[in-house]
Structure formats: structure tokens, C-alpha cells
Amino acid sequence: MSISASSGDFEILPATDDAHGGVIIDLKEPMDSEIFVTLLRTSLSQWKKQEKCGVWIKLPTALVNLVETAVKEGFGYHHAEPNYLMLVYWIIPETSCTIPPNASHRVRVGGLVLNDNKEVLVVQEKRGIFHETGLWKIPTGIVEAGEELSAAVVREAKEETGIDTEFVELLAFRHAHNSFFGKSELYFLCMLRPLSTDIKKQDLEIDAAKWMPFEEYAARPITEPFKYEIELCLAKLERSYAGFSPRPISSYYKEELSYLYLNSHDLDKSSKSFEVFRS
Amino acid sequence: MSISASSGDFEILPATDDAHGGVIIDLKEPMDSEIFVTLLRTSLSQWKKQEKCGVWIKLPTALVNLVETAVKEGFGYHHAEPNYLMLVYWIIPETSCTIPPNASHRVRVGGLVLNDNKEVLVVQEKRGIFHETGLWKIPTGIVEAGEELSAAVVREAKEETGIDTEFVELLAFRHAHNSFFGKSELYFLCMLRPLSTDIKKQDLEIDAAKWMPFEEYAARPITEPFKYEIELCLAKLERSYAGFSPRPISSYYKEELSYLYLNSHDLDKSSKSFEVFRS
Known part of the structure; x- marks a missing residue:
């Protein structure tokens, strides 16, 4: 299995575009750190030309040998879960970094x-x-x-x-x-x-x-x-307290329902029905 | 500055006890990975004898050279913030791991x-x-x-x-x-x-x-x-809807106040005053 992608005449790391003008490197196969650093430098230079703004590297635990290399090339930690470490690099130094923070x-x-x-x-x-x-x-x-x-x-x-x-x-x-x-x-x-x-x-x-x-x-x-x-x-x-109860509502960007928690008791006795707004 | 602590006749990594029977290694000074692995093994063997359950290693970005070693010794990622990576090791294999999950x-x-x-x-x-x-x-x-x-x-x-x-x-x-x-x-x-x-x-x-x-x-x-x-x-x-408003309340384990969000409108008109319970 190939561990790199071709871009014109040279190899770069396999990556997908994210929704915010960045790219995500999602490595799964083992890779030698010397091959990795060469590919990473070529890739970064290519993405700079393409005016990408952020570069993410998701490294599964099995690829821990590449963590030090990525950090030495300028990547920082973003977050980690038990099975992977996510690193990030803001590619355009003159612009403000808009990378969203980790779960808080x-x-x-x-x-x-x-x-x-x-x-x-x-x-x-x-x-x-x-x-x-x-x-x-x-x-x-x-x-x-x-x-x-x-x-x-x-x-x-x-x-x-x-x-x-x-x-x-x-x-x-x-x-x-x-x-x-x-x-x-x-x-x-x-x-x-x-x-x-x-x-x-x-x-x-x-x-x-x-x-x-x-x-x-x-x-x-x-x-x-x-x-x-x-x-x-x-x-x-004493039936004198109304808390919040959940109602399923649709999302603007995915099929899955999410839940809205509100004071249904008050809203339902309001003159205008909530249902009017759920056409 | 010493990078290790003495425990009887041999050196172990500097660590502090946590509140749940574990220890936290908080390294700040640069350390060679070969010295680190020797100290880590001695330390783990010592903590096993002491029946510690979990071992945490907090590695600042500057100590990225130790990440691979820690993982190879059995540590897993717990979480990462821009300035550090937290690794964890559950020391007693026959007991259930009670390490709390990362922010969700x-x-x-x-x-x-x-x-x-x-x-x-x-x-x-x-x-x-x-x-x-x-x-x-x-x-x-x-x-x-x-x-x-x-x-x-x-x-x-x-x-x-x-x-x-x-x-x-x-x-x-x-x-x-x-x-x-x-x-x-x-x-x-x-x-x-x-x-x-x-x-x-x-x-x-x-x-x-x-x-x-x-x-x-x-x-x-x-x-x-x-x-x-x-x-x-x-x-x-239309003044017909009561949401939640915040009230400062004290905590059971620290000085800092936290905020309780509730339906103050309903609670205040309730027969028993909330204040009765805030003696």
C-alpha cells in the first residue's frame, strides 16, 4: 500500500481538505521518521503555494515515532484521545490563527x-x-x-x-x-x-x-x-416549579436530530404555539 | 538541578501523589530518553510495590523526545493541550481502570x-x-x-x-x-x-x-x-416565559463559588424560600 500521494512530479503526504481551507493528514500505515520528514517538508511547501491555512496531522498511537519529528517541524499539540494524537500547524504566519480550541x-x-x-x-x-x-x-x-x-x-x-x-x-x-x-x-x-x-x-x-x-x-x-x-x-x-424538558430539533448541517432543552410548560401555555415555527 | 528523586537506595522520577491513589510525574527539565527509560522502569517497579494504581506523565512540548519512550513502556495518551501532552498508565492489570475520561x-x-x-x-x-x-x-x-x-x-x-x-x-x-x-x-x-x-x-x-x-x-x-x-x-x-438564571453557590471542596442555573421565577414564588436552605 502506498504511504504517499502524488502531486505532479513529486510525492506528498496523503491528505484531505477540511471545510475551513486547511488539510488533514490521516496516517494509518507505519512510516519511517526520515521518510516522513522529507514528505512533510515537500507537502508543507506545496500547501503553502496552494494558500492552505491550517495543517492537521492525526497520528494513531502506533505512529508515535513521528510525534517528535512533527513537533520539530513546527507542529503543536491540539488534542489527544486514547488512540491518537492530533497535531496542528498554522501555515500562514501573517494571519490570525482561527483553529478552534479543544473540548473544554x-x-x-x-x-x-x-x-x-x-x-x-x-x-x-x-x-x-x-x-x-x-x-x-x-x-x-x-x-x-x-x-x-x-x-x-x-x-x-x-x-x-x-x-x-x-x-x-x-x-x-x-x-x-x-x-x-x-x-x-x-x-x-x-x-x-x-x-x-x-x-x-x-x-x-x-x-x-x-x-x-x-x-x-x-x-x-x-x-x-x-x-x-x-x-x-x-x-x-408542590407542582410550582417548571424546569427544562427536551424537544428534538433538526440541525442545519446534518441529518441527526439534536435536543433543545427549554421551559415547555411556559412555552406551551404561551399564546403562540411552538409548533407554528416548526413547519 | 536534580532531575530525579531519591527513594531509598535508588533514584526514581520526581512525582507527587494524586487524590485517587495514583502518582503524577511532572517533568520540566530536559532529559535524555535513555536516562528517562531507566528511571521510569525503576519508578514503576517502586510504585507497583507501593500499590499505586495509576501513573500520569505530563510532558511539556519541549520534552517531546520522551513521548515515544513513554508509549513503548506502556503509557497511553490521555489528553493534550497546546503546551503539553498527558500520558497515563494503569498499573494494576487485574483491577478495573477508573481513570476519568478527557473533556467531552x-x-x-x-x-x-x-x-x-x-x-x-x-x-x-x-x-x-x-x-x-x-x-x-x-x-x-x-x-x-x-x-x-x-x-x-x-x-x-x-x-x-x-x-x-x-x-x-x-x-x-x-x-x-x-x-x-x-x-x-x-x-x-x-x-x-x-x-x-x-x-x-x-x-x-x-x-x-x-x-x-x-x-x-x-x-x-x-x-x-x-x-x-x-x-x-x-x-x-410577552412575559410568559421563565428561563434559567444564575445564583452563586458554594462548593463542597473549594473556596471558589460556582453558579447554579435554575428557574428563579418559579422558585421565588414557591411557598418555601430558597434562602432557608442557604444558612
């Missing part, structure tokens, strides 16, 4: 599962900052890239406690900073309706799980940021 | 700035998918790690148009996937109140900026996902 946030969800007996589903964690405290808390977890918030919170409740639930509403969210390698975190507090009753706790992360009477849950000796969970739950129980 | 989301904000003449502040972008379409749209931009949503949207409106604004409310947010290197995106639509009137557009990213009568803004030939902006703006103008 981690997203967590918490599920407030309240049953008809006014009991809250709570767990004690095996690890982390609450392990030593014995704190009973609602199931929480990390939202994966590509996963919907409402699906993530239902998944986490199921994983930690074995309880099946359905998503009711997003009550509130918290924005915090410096939570993880300097990144920020968004934590979405969701209300869930239980669809089963028998708890089967997960062993890896969870020490204990149970249904706790809401009065007991609300009376625990806790401080912020947990107090608001009680207040919002109370407000919701 | 990018966060954007859009500012719906409506003045007393019922005019909306709109821009035409120089780049991106809307450039060719001539679409007039509200100012939008990326939220940086560590930046508050309400501050980010005020900053973006100011940068793109020169208009000073104050944050009123979060109207809704959109969760979309596969938007950027496989990561997900949260887009927060915010309502802003203008504090100035004279537009001074930014040249780098913006082709044009102006105040557009709301009727004209609402009548533009647009499709989803922009239609909901009009509907939410209308609902808000």
Missing part, C-alpha cells in the same frame, strides 16, 4: 428518583471525596461524548442501583470551574420517575443503595451545593 | 440582544458555514474553560459588535453531537439587555453588524434550529 468541559448528570411513597433513591460511593463521609447521595455520573443528557442520567441510575427510570425534567444545572485538568464542568440535575422498585447495586463504585424517605433525605446534615436539590425537589412536588 | 464537550453561547425599539442585534460572519449564505444571526461564540456562561455571552456580543450588554436570562440550550472531532456541543441561548447603542464591528470574523427590527428578524427565511430563537424571544417579550 466535562458534563455530569445527577438523577433525583422519587417514588410514589415519597422516597428518594440514594447511594453511598466507594471512591472519591464522599467515600469517607458516608454521605447518602443521588446517583451521578459522567455524560459521554455523543450521549444525550436524558439517556445518560437514566443509564447512570440503572448502572448504580439497577432501578429502571424515565426522564421527567431537568431541574437545574451547575457550572463549576477548575474541576479536572483545568477544564470546567456542567452538572445537570434531573428528575426521574422510577419504573421498578428492586435495588441491585453495582459493586465496583457503590457501597450501598436504598430508598430513603424524602423527610430523612431533606434532613441530612448537608451543606451547599446539595441543599438546592432538596429545595428544587420540594418545589417540584 | 465544547460549549457555545448565543446572545439575543433586544433593545427598547424592539430591534435585535445581528451579525453576518466572515467564515464558517453561514458565510456564503449571507445569514443575519445573533452573536455567538465559544465559552472558554474557566469562564462563566453569562460572562462569555456578554464578552462575545462586545467583541463582535462593540455593544455593552448585561445578562438577563438563559432561555434554552441545545445539546448536539459529533460537532467537533467526535465531541459533543452544548449551545446556550441567552437573553441580554443592551447598555449601549453604537455598533463597532470586529473585522476579523464579522462582515457586518446592525440592529434589525424584530419583525424582520422573525420573518427571515430560516429553518430550525433558528426558529426556536424567535419563538422564545416572543414568549419572553
